Amino acid sequence: MKKILLLFTHPKYEFSRANKALLQNIPEMDGLTFHDLYERYPDFNIDIDAEKELLKQHDIIVWHHPFYWYSCPPLMKQWIDLVLEFGWAYGPGGNALEGKWCFNAITTGSSLQNYCQDGMHQCSFHEFLKPFEQTAKLCGMHYLPPFAVMGTVQMDAKDLAQYEVQYRKLLHFLQHTDSLIQPEQLAFLNEAVALIQS
Amino acid sequence: MSGSILFVAIVFLAGALVCVPLAKRLGLSAVLGYIFGGVIIGPYVLGFVGEGGDDILHFAEFGVVMMLFLIGLEIEPKNFWKMRKTILGMGGIQVVLTTGLAFLILRAMGYDWQVAITIAMAIALSSTAIVLQTIKEKGLMHTTSGTSSFSILLFQDIIVILMLAVLPLMSNTDGAVVSQEHEAELQVNLLENLPLGFQALAIVASVVTVVVAGRFLIVPMLRKVAKAQVRELLTASALFIVFGISLLMELVGLSPALGAFLGGVVLATSEFKHELESTLEPFKGLLLGLFFMAVGASINFIVIGENPLLITSLVVGVILLKALVLLIVGRIFNLKIDQGLLLAVGLAQIGEFAFVLLSFAFELNILDRSQLDMMLVVTAVSMSLTPIFWIINERFITPRVGTKQSEKRPMDHIAKTQKVILAGFGYFGSTVGRFLRSHGIEATVLDYDSNQVDLLRKMGFEVYYGDVTRIDLLEAAGIAEADILIVAVASEETAKKLVSIVQNNYPNVELLVRARNHNDAHDLYNMGVKNIYRQSLETSVKLASDVLHKMGFRRYTVHRQAQNFIKYDEASLRRLAQGNDNEKEYVFKIREEIAQQEKLLEADLKRGIVENDHQWDGQRIHAEGQKSAAKE
Numbered sequence: 126m127k128k129i130l131l132l133f134t135h136p137k138y139e140f141s142r143a144n145k146a147l148l149q150n151i152p153e154m155d156g157l158t159f160h161d162l163y164e165r166y167p168d169f170n171i172d173i174d175a176e177k178e179l180l181k182q183h184d185i186i187v188w189h190h191p192f193y194w195y196s197c198p199p200l201m202k203q204w205i206d207l208v209l210e211f212g213w214a215y216g217p218g219g220n221a222l223e224g225k226w227c228f229n230a231i232t233t234g235s236s237l238q239n240y241c242q243d244g245m246h247q248c249s250f251h252e253f254l255k256p257f258e259q260t261a262k263l264c265g266m267h268y269l270p271p272f273a274v275m276g277t278v279q280m281d282a283k284d285l286a287q288y289e290v291q292y293r294k295l296l297h298f299l300q301h302t303d304s305l306i307q308p309e310q311l312a313f314l315n316e317a318v319a320l321i322q323s
Numbered sequence: 324m325s326g327s328i329l330f331v332a333i334v335f336l337a338g339a340l341v342c343v344p345l346a347k348r349l350g351l352s353a354v355l356g357y358i359f360g361g362v363i364i365g366p367y368v369l370g371f372v373g374e375g376g377d378d379i380l381h382f383a384e385f386g387v388v389m390m391l392f393l394i395g396l397e398i399e400p401k402n403f404w405k406m407r408k409t410i411l412g413m414g415g416i417q418v419v420l421t422t423g424l425a426f427l428i429l430r431a432m433g434y435d436w437q438v439a440i441t442i443a444m445a446i447a448l449s450s451t452a453i454v455l456q457t458i459k460e461k462g463l464m465h466t467t468s469g470t471s472s473f474s475i476l477l478f479q480d481i482i483v484i485l486m487l488a489v490l491p492l493m494s495n496t497d498g499a500v501v502s503q504e505h506e507a508e509l510q511v512n513l514l515e516n517l518p519l520g521f522q523a524l525a526i527v528a529s530v531v532t533v534v535v536a537g538r539f540l541i542v543p544m545l546r547k548v549a550k551a552q553v554r555e556l557l558t559a560s561a562l563f564i565v566f567g568i569s570l571l572m573e574l575v576g577l578s579p580a581l582g583a584f585l586g587g588v589v590l591a592t593s594e595f596k597h598e599l600e601s602t603l604e605p606f607k608g609l610l611l612g613l614f615f616m617a618v619g620a621s622i623n624f625i626v627i628g629e630n631p632l633l634i635t636s637l638v639v640g641v642i643l644l645k646a647l648v649l650l651i652v653g654r655i656f657n658l659k660i661d662q663g664l665l666l667a668v669g670l671a672q673i674g675e676f677a678f679v680l681l682s683f684a685f686e687l688n689i690l691d692r693s694q695l696d697m698m699l700v701v702t703a704v705s706m707s708l709t710p711i712f713w714i715i716n717e718r719f720i721t722p723r724v725g726t727k728q729s730e731k732r733p734m735d736h737i738a739k740t741q742k743v744i745l746a747g748f749g750y751f752g753s754t755v756g757r758f759l760r761s762h763g764i765e766a767t768v769l770d771y772d773s774n775q776v777d778l779l780r781k782m783g784f785e786v787y788y789g790d791v792t793r794i795d796l797l798e799a800a801g802i803a804e805a806d807i808l809i810v811a812v813a814s815e816e817t818a819k820k821l822v823s824i825v826q827n828n829y830p831n832v833e834l835l836v837r838a839r840n841h842n843d844a845h846d847l848y849n850m851g852v853k854n855i856y857r858q859s860l861e862t863s864v865k866l867a868s869d870v871l872h873k874m875g876f877r878r879y880t881v882h883r884q885a886q887n888f889i890k891y892d893e894a895s896l897r898r899l900a901q902g903n904d905n906e907k908e909y910v911f912k913i914r915e916e917i918a919q920q921e922k923l924l925e926a927d928l929k930r931g932i933v934e935n936d937h938q939w940d941g942q943r944i945h946a947e948g949q950k951s952a953a954k955e
Contacts (some may be wrong), residue, residue, distance in 0.1 A: 139877050167882035200879075 127226075127300045129157040130183035134190045134201035136163055141191065143232045143277040147283035147292055156300055158183065162200050169203055176208040180222060185299055188257065189230040195246070195253045205260060214264045216260070223265035226299070228272060228314060229257055230292070236276030251276075251312070256313070269306055272314040294318045324347030331379075332370040338364045339612050346651065354456055357612050361619020362707075372620050380617035384675060385569075386610025387452045389603055391480075391567050391580045394455065394473070395587015397464075403588050406474060413652055414478020421648045423446040428644070437493045441684045442698060444486045446641055450674030451476045451580065452614055453709050457669065461713075467658055468665035475652075476672060480581045483676045487576075487683060494687035497502035523577070530576045533568055533582055543833055545595045549776075549788055555596075561602045561765045561922050564590075597787040601795035618675070622703045626696045638703045638708070648673040661721050668716040672705040744769065744800055745809045746791040746821060748779060751837055751858060752811030765772070766809065767800050792820045802829055810836040815843045822850055839856075841896065848900035864888055880928070887927050891920045 131151065135144055136160075137323040140184045152159035160179065166172075180186065190197045208214070213221050233250075254271060259270040272295060274280075298318050306317055338360035346356025364371040372379070389473075425443035430436065454472055463469040540563055548556045565583055572582035590596060615771055627634050644666040653663030678699065685695040745756050745766040752768070768786040770776050776788045789796040791812060802808065808825055810818050818836060825832055835854040838844040844855045868881045894918040899909070 136879055137877075139880065163879040164877060167878035 126156045127184040129185045129187060129296055129300060130163060130179055131159050131187045131189055132156060132309055133160060134162045134198045136198050143274060143285055147289050149289055151293055162204060169200060171204055171207050173207050184225055186225055186227040187230050192233040194230050209264060210214040220265060225266045226267035226269055227261040229254060230272040232274045232277050233279045268312050270308050271316050291315055335613060335616055338616060347437060349631060350470050352457055352460055352710045354453055354615055357615030358619040358707045361616035361731060365620030367624040380621060383610050383614035383617050384612045386607055388569055388579045388583045390455055391612060392583035392587040393600060393603060394399055395584040396591050396600055398588055399591045400588055410478050413656055415477045417475050417648060417652050418447045418479060418482055424644060424646045437689050441689050445677035445680045445698060446673055448479050448674045449476060449670040450706050452611060452670050452675060453706055454669050456611055457710060457713060468662040471666050472669050480578050484577060486680060489685055490684055496688055525575045525576060527573050533585050534589050537586055542593050557598060561599050594780055594786050594788045597796055597799040598789040600799040604795060618703055618706050623696060623700050626700045634700055638704050641701060642705055646926060650756050664716055664721060668712045672700040672709045673702040677702045693913060697707045705762035742806045744802060744805045745811060747812030748786055749813050752854055755809055755811055769800055792817060792824060794824060802832060805832050807833050808835060815839050822852060844896055845900045860889060884924060884927060887924060891923055895920060
């Protein structure tokens with residue numbers, strides 16, 4: 126069974142309906158470490174060695190965060206800047222993360238149809254994720270398609286509960302599969318479980 | 324006329340009190356004021372002080388001993404070790420070259436070789452007292468010329484022992500008779516009759532004694548004395564140390580000044596450094612003043628009157644010769660021209676050791692009465708002229724040659740005073756000190772609890788013992804050059820006293836002050852302190868933050884709120900401190916402030932939270948045509 130490190134960054138988790146729903150059961154899952162970065166590092170003073178040790182112990186890294194201004198909250202960026210060290214995560218001898226799987230799990234207020242050339246945001250959702258994709262690749266990780274919960278502002282509790290099940294099933298599935306999901310196979314990990322099962 | 328000791332004391336003190344302020348007002352150095360005062364009260368002008376001047380001179384030489392002890396305190400052993408090349412190199416060349424040239428000139432003038440060599444040796448020596456006092460007065464101790472001068476003087480202090488040992492070998496008289504005579508006048512040398520090997524052994528042993536005793540006897544003794552909390556006992560110990568070392572040195576025939584210097588170096592790393600400095604400083608000052616006055620009083624105007632031309636040309640000749648050699652030494656050691664000039668002008672006089680050397684030679688029948696008188700006058704006059712030459716050099720020569728003399732170079736050898744002073748090294752101050760030290764900032768630390776000092780020194784901290792509100796201790800710790808003073812003392816009264824002393828005397832030093840509570844912070848604000856640290860504020864807010872977290876609040880939220888709380892609280896403190904209200908109004912105002920704070924914090928907590936941020940979805944971001952969409 127692969128081990129999952131779920132790096133969760135949300136500066137206002139207590140006010141986030143969607144994320145509270147999504148993470149209702151997941152922190153207790155077997156073979157998964159739920160790592161709440163804003164709770165662990167309220168002063169942004171990230172313990173780099175501890176973070177590196179955690180990464181070493183896991184096979185799948187999940188960057189779980191809300192989509193703020195087309196990117197992640199600042200602590201997550203701080204984590205990337207500090208933890209992915211030269212000579213460890215990339216560069217000469219930097220192969221600590223090689224072969225690990227990595228993806229973003231994102232909640233957005235805006236729905237998917239707004240992310241296109243003619244839409245409000247003028248770019249596709251995947252284009253905004255390019256920096257994360259490239260970061261993962263530079264570290265030798267396999268970057269999987271994102272898991273996304275989009276248009277949360279219009280969702281009710283029932284919708285969110287469905288996403289919770291989907292997310293949980295996905296994580297469970299990833300823990301037990303050896304076949305790598307390629308981005309050209311699938312735009313979003315959300316459909317992975319349904320696709321495999323069918 | 325000069326019967327009672329009280330009268331002599333009054334004459335000297337009055338001379339100093341009149342002449343030194345006068346000299347200072349005229350823009351001259353204090354040294355010149357003292358010498359001039361000595362001339363005035365001396366036998367040839369007012370005649371208050373008669374032939375007893377020599378005894379006073381001998382007594383006052385103790386000021387030189389203290390000065391060297393104090394200089395030693397400023398030099399840590401490892402820095403002293405680094406100076407060995409300069410001392411031997413510059414000192415050696417200066418003494419050998421000056422003696423050699425003077426000898427040749429005197430021989431050419433027709434003196435016997437014994438006379439020529441004696442006078443030449445005397446000429447080579449400069450005045451430690453005058454030079455170092457002037458250097459300190461002008462703040463040049465940390466310049467190249469300052470260290471160079473000091474190195475040469477130190478070498479002379481060592482070599483004079485050899486010179487005194489050589490003199491009897493040149494004498495035609497029976498040594499035993501002379502030695503009896505000179506014992507009365509000079510010092511008692513226990514070892515005179517021992518074989519040479521023993522003498523050397525005893526000298527080495529006494530030096531070792533000073534070093535070992537300094538470390539293992541004196542420091543523990545000072546700790547015991549400090550624990551007694553009687554301040555004059557520390558003064559007594561300081562004097563005891565200097566007297567003790569001097570006596571030991573005289574017993575084995577070494578220069579007391581040299582021994583005192585060594586003792587100072589040994590104690591330079593001890594926690595009592597600043598306390599010893601501030602205790603001995605006034606003694607040294609007074610004794611040196613007395614010494615300079617005695618020099619002035621000893622100028623024999625009758626001898627000058629008898630042969631003015633010879634004396635003048637001798638003085639001029641000696642000064643030119645010495646200055647020339649010193650300029651050469653400066654060139655060899657790559658001193659800049661202005662630094663070389665300072666060195667040459669500074670050390671061009673004949674020093675107080677010449678008095679000893681010449682008198683000894685006279686007793687040994689090497690010199691006759693007229694030669695002795697002549698050389699004594701030349702020595703005294705050249706010493707008296709030194710401050711005048713300084714002025715001439717400073718005002719007329721240096722401004723014409725290249726760099727300005729006030730240019731200060733970082734000292735190579737003598738450790739400089741630290742830029743941060745930390746007063747109070749209890750649990751608060753030690754945390755400050757530890758954090759600073761881990762970033763390479765070594766503060767000069769002062770504390771009044773000698774137990775604490777002892778413990779912390781064992782842990783490897785550089786801590787000095789003393790009462791922080793004593794201005795002389797602050798000065799010894801280098802407050803004049805400090806950029807920052809951290810006031811971390813526990814007692815609020817001490818803190819306020821210290822703050823007002825520093826504000827009044829050293830307005831350029833930035834103050835960072837620990838405050839016990841809201842009220843103290845209030846007072847400090849009113850005193851004009853800008854950087855105030857309430858010791859309980861951050862800790863209590865941190866505790867409250869942890870409680871909030873345990874109650875279910877998110878850490879990051881609490882973290883930001885805590886910072887806001889501190890910010891608002893400090894702003895409100897500043898507002899409250901400005902008003903000068905009676906108690907009733909004050910309490911009312913505090914309530915108002917607290918209510919205001921709570922409102923602000925609540926607003927902060929809710930800031931940025933929008934129930935349902937529809938702006939990000941769909942076309943709603945545009946002002947028109949969105950109302951219908953919003954209803955979906």
